[in-house]
Every structure is written in structure tokens, then in C-alpha cells.
Amino acid sequence: MSEHELDGLRRKLDEINLQLLQLLNRRATLVQEIGEIKKKQGINKFDPEREQDMLNQLVKQNQGPFDDQTVRYLFKQIFKASLDLQIDEQKKTLLVSRKEQAENTVINLGGTHIGNGTPHVIAGPCSVESEEQVFAVARALKEQGLTLMRGGAFKPRTSPYDFQGLGEEGLKILRRAADEFGLQVISEIVNPADMEMAERYVDVIQIGARNMQNFELLKAAGSVRTPVLLKRGLSATIEEFLFAAEYIVSRGNSQVMLCERGIRTYEKWTRNTLDISAVPILKNESHLPVFVDITHSTGRRDILLPCAKAALAAGADGIMLEVHPNPAVALSDAKQQIDIPSFETFMKDLRASNLLGNGNLVLERR
Numbered sequence: 001m002s003e004h005e006l007d008g009l010r011r012k013l014d015e016i017n018l019q020l021l022q023l024l025n026r027r028a029t030l031v032q033e034i035g036e037i038k039k040k041q042g043i044n045k046f047d048p049e050r051e052q053d054m055l056n057q058l059v060k061q062n063q064g065p066f067d068d069q070t071v072r073y074l075f076k077q078i079f080k081a082s083l084d085l086q087i088d089e090q091k092k093t094l095l096v097s098r099k100e101q102a103e104n105t106v107i108n109l110g111g112t113h114i115g116n117g118t119p120h121v122i123a124g125p126c127s128v129e130s131e132e133q134v135f136a137v138a139r140a141l142k143e144q145g146l147t148l149m150r151g152g153a154f155k156p157r158t159s160p161y162d163f164q165g166l167g168e169e170g171l172k173i174l175r176r177a178a179d180e181f182g183l184q185v186i187s188e189i190v191n192p193a194d195m196e197m198a199e200r201y202v203d204v205i206q207i208g209a210r211n212m213q214n215f216e217l218l219k220a221a222g223s224v225r226t227p228v229l230l231k232r233g234l235s236a237t238i239e240e241f242l243f244a245a246e247y248i249v250s251r252g253n254s255q256v257m258l259c260e261r262g263i264r265t266y267e268k269w270t271r272n273t274l275d276i277s278a279v280p281i282l283k284n285e286s287h288l289p290v291f292v293d294i295t296h297s298t299g300r301r302d303i304l305l306p307c308a309k310a311a312l313a314a315g316a317d318g319i320m321l322e323v324h325p326n327p328a329v330a331l332s333d334a335k336q337q338i339d340i341p342s343f344e345t346f347m348k349d350l351r352a353s354n355l356l357g358n359g360n361l362v363l364e365r366r
């Protein structure tokens, strides 16, 4: 074959490439129109039956030289790219997305504003064990000028033989302590049927990592008007995390806070791997406030302070940690909670870092 012939054939290919490109983009425009109609009608974007029909038709008409397998493969790639186009369109309109709302969602918890640029600290025991225990922690929080206390009353535990929490009685204890010390209470709810009961006692409903994709629970949290702290699932991607938040917001509860709590990796020297990159990504992608649970993500007391600083430096709206008057005898997470003197030192060191901002966390005089 002469050089001249090769050039001629390549020119023909260039032309066909252009035609294919134009055809693919014409196809893509139609796909977008179909996507819009499907969105309005609430129909699933992915339609495997339609794809199968199209592939069968194409294979029937195939005269080669591409074999049927290759034709299927090539068109499947086109369908996949088309589906991505429809899903991207959908992503642009997620209610939790910055594209939908440019300004930060600010949540007012009894006068403490979350998400306005001033970071906050949430602290408290892993589980509510007794009135005495919760009151001791609440007093320590108050003395540190904190206003947000966490505490677990319903505990989803890995082993069914581990302490499962005090249930409603635990919520009552939290409420009494919160009222006594002027705090706001955050506690996990695990059963959709408990949402309304929970609203009587808590100021923020927590959805735990293990329930991040419990869609019935998310829907139930979306139907109440109490703010929600949603934790990232153990193995959830950031996209899945935001879709979980969307479940709540799309049901009418716009007061959602996101909480990065570490994800599962092969690393064994921490309980989970703190995905610090999730913080700026979530802040860019979403207008919702973002917290970092430094206790569960690390499982280690010795690195709490640098991880708290990293979270705040990365733009988190706050951090969350576990504090117990006597961690050695705690009924859950005994190894990772810190005692009250350590908490006081932690707060002193964190304040000294200047990452908590001004006008926040003024130390209460005893």
C-alpha cells in the first residue's frame, strides 16, 4: 500500500469519526430529553430491558466485520455513558447540593449556630449508663462552655450480647441532665417507629453509621422537624453519604448535619480510617454542616488532638468526641473514651490552636 493510499483511508476515517461524534452527540441530546421525562414521571433512569431490546435489534442487523460480542460491548459503553449523562443531570439538582443552594445551611440549636463558620464541639459518653454518669459529663461540658452533649440510649452493637443501651429511660436521663445544665442533646435513634417519641427528649436525632442506608429510618427522620446528625456509613462512598442525606431533606427535614466518622480500610492501627479529604469535598459539594467524629474514626485517645486540629483545619463545622467519667468501666467503647481531666486538657490544647475561632467556647468559671 502506497503512502498516498494510507493517507486517503485515514482521511476517510477522520470523516467517519466526525460523523460518529455528531451522531453520538445527537443521541446524547435525545437521551437527556428522555432523562428529563423520566425525572418528571419518577421513572428509573436505568432500563435494562430497553437496553437488552436495543442490543438484540443491533445484533440481528449486524453484518460484520465486528462480531456480535463486540457490537454488544460497544453499544453497552454508549448506554452506560448515556446513563451517566442522565444521572449527572439528576446530581445537579440534589437538594443537599451546593448547586441547589449556594449559602451554608445554618442550624440553630438553642442559640448555638451550626454551620456559620464558627466550629463547635459535641462531647459526651458513648452510652448513657446512669444519671450520675451523665450528670458528671454534662457538668464538665458546661464548665468548658460547650452546649452540645451526645449520649447513646439505643445502641446498635456488633455483638447481640453487648450492652444495648437503656432505651427511652436513657433519653429521659439525657434530657434531665441537659435541662439542668442548659445543654442540647444528641442521641441515636434506630427504629423509625421511635422518631416521634425521640422528639420529646432530644434536640438532635442521630442516625448512626450502621443505619446510614436504612432507608425507612432516613424517611422517618425526614418526616420529623428535629435536626438530624447523619453519620457516614462504614463503607459508604461520599456520593452514597449525600444520597442518604438527600433522603432526609427530600422528605421535608432540611436541618441535616453530616458526620464523617472514619471508613473501613485495611489499616489496623486505627479503628477506622479518618477520611479527612471527605471534609472539604462535602463542604464543596453540599451546603450542609460537616462534623468529624474523632473518637470513632481513630479509636485512639493518643491522636485525638491532632485529628481534631486536622478536621477543623480542613473546614469542619465541628468535632465530636466521647467523654466518660471512668472509661475503664464503661459499658461500651471502654478503650476509646477519654476521662474528664483528659477532656479538659484536650479542650485547653484545642483552644490554644486557635482553630475554634473567637467568640466561641468561652470557659465557664467554676
Ligand SMILES: O=C(O)C(=O)C[C@]1(C(=O)O)C=C[C@@H](O)C=C1
Pocket (backbone or CB within 6 Å): 031, 034, 035, 045, 046, 047, 048, 050, 051, 078, 079, 080, 082, 083
Ligand atoms: O430509553 C431510555 O429509557 C433511556 O433512558 C435511554 C438509554 C439509552 O442510552 O438508550 C439510557 C439508559 C437506559 O438504561 C436505557 C436506555
